[in-house]
Amino acid sequence: MTLHHKKHHQTYVTGLNAAEEAYAKCTSMKEKIALQAALKFNGGGHINHSLFWRNLAPASEGDGKLEDGLLKSAIERDFGSVEEFKKSFNAKTAGIQGSGWGWLGYNSTTKKLEIITTANQDPLIIQKRQTRRKPH
Incomplete structure (x- = not known):
C-alpha cells in the first residue's frame, strides 16, 4: 500500500x-x-x-465490519445480506479488464443501491438519461 x-x-x-x-x-x-x-x-x-x-479499515479498528445503521440496512434491503452484496461486488469487479474501479452507488431514480464499474480512472458520476427528440 x-x-x-x-x-x-x-x-x-x-x-x-x-x-x-x-x-x-x-x-x-x-x-x-x-x-x-x-x-x-x-x-x-x-x-x-x-x-x-x-x-x-484497519484490523485494529474493526477490520471493516459493517455496523448496524442506514448503510447496512440499505445493503440488506437491496442485496439480501451483506454477504450477498460482497459476492455480487466481487463478481462484478472481477470482470473489470485492465484498470478500473468498482463502486457501491445510490441510484436516485430506482431508490436502490447499485454496483457500478468505471474504466481506468473515471470517477463515479451521476449518469442522466438523455431523451431523444425528433428534429422540428
Missing part, C-alpha cells in the same frame, strides 16, 4: 497539478479542450484514490 500511495496516487496528483497549471495558461478554447483528457484521467485518479484511502 505504501508503494501504491507514494507512486500511483502521487503520479495522479502530479499530473493533475500540471494539467491545471497548463489549463490556467491556455489562451484558446482549442488548448483547453486538448487538456480535458488529462484533467479527467488525473483528477479521477486523485479523487478515486482519496476515497479509497479514506475508506480503508
